[in-house]
Amino acid sequence: MRYAVLGTGEVGRTLGGRLLELGHEVTLGSRSKDNPVAHEWATAAAGRAHAGNFADAAAAAEVVINAVGGRVALQALEAAGGEHLDGKIVVDVSNPLAIEDGELRLDPVESDSVGERIQRAFPRARVVKTLNTVNCQVMTEPGRVPGEHNVFVCGEDAEAKEQVIVMLGEFGWPAQRVWDLGGIRSARAVEMYLPLWLGLFRRIGNADFNIEVRRAH
């Protein structure tokens, strides 16, 4: 499969690296064509790894992964160009998180979500929100954490969610641990989990954790 991973931060490089390992072709997209981090990444990875601006990356891809921060996701996808997203799966793993004056802020929060904003801005893209509830190491290697812990998918397009569940399966998430929470509106719920994730992170002292939903029946 040909993936575009938008964002050259730790999340983007980790997702891109894992997809390469799995045999996929990956373009790491950044704001400018000559982002040194992206080029270094592509050179080190060689073969099926490429670097480009957001538009180059999206144009070449079958699936586009948004791995820039939630607050700049729309800008990055606008730079990628709506025409390069039409009909494609857009996987959004972002959180609208910033620390301002030592305070955690989510924006949007509760009355909207990044997932919904992306779907609204690009109505012909098939947006799936997933993986934002775990650190990027756990995203791509869930076996780091013991137990039958869960991730979630949210989106309007059932077939797109199925295809994302296949990708998650390649990462190591068995299908029964991927819970479909419904339409893209549910992105609000998974984005609002972030403050609890941060509280757990502070208490545990590292990001190698996740939640397992336990049920009686």
Added chain:
Amino acid sequence: MRYAVLGTGEVGRTLGGRLLELGHEVTLGSRSKDNPVAHEWATAAAGRAHAGNFADAAAAAEVVINAVGGRVALQALEAAGGEHLDGKIVVDVSNPLAIEDGELRLDPVESDSVGERIQRAFPRARVVKTLNTVNCQVMTEPGRVPGEHNVFVCGEDAEAKEQVIVMLGEFGWPAQRVWDLGGIRSARAVEMYLPLWLGLFRRIGNADFNIEVRRAH
């Protein structure tokens, strides 16, 4: 121990009933002295069960549990009277949740929390936020759900949290499954988990579930 449980809804009645079972004295508090639900509950429970208005209940108690909805918590506690809360543990199990026109709304959200508002309004009360992340049946009988699933405590007073952890232990929560998330500001994190709880509830179809935090190390 003498408990006041403020609120005669399902949460208040379930918590009150469980505390009675455990041998405590419980006054179920409501807005008016002659709330028929509270009186029926006290009569049926007999012995160490009483009914009264919020002020009667709080005045008689060593520990006050807020089991009214998060959006009316301050009103109920103001009716209880600050002088009846001074120096006492105030356990807040509420969520600031309302459904308006079919939309889930939390108020406050992100920049404040019910837990903080209570602590701010009653600075001499020793507020502990806990249990709001599970249904009242699971609150009082965690064994309904298999696994080592977790609850959280948040508050400024370490000794108050210790005492609440003892109460949770009586309910059936082993101390190692009760995670201290820090000061009362962390109430924001556990209150913002509610939309995810609701998403899981819709998917599972009942409220007998909880999350277990899984960690690598």
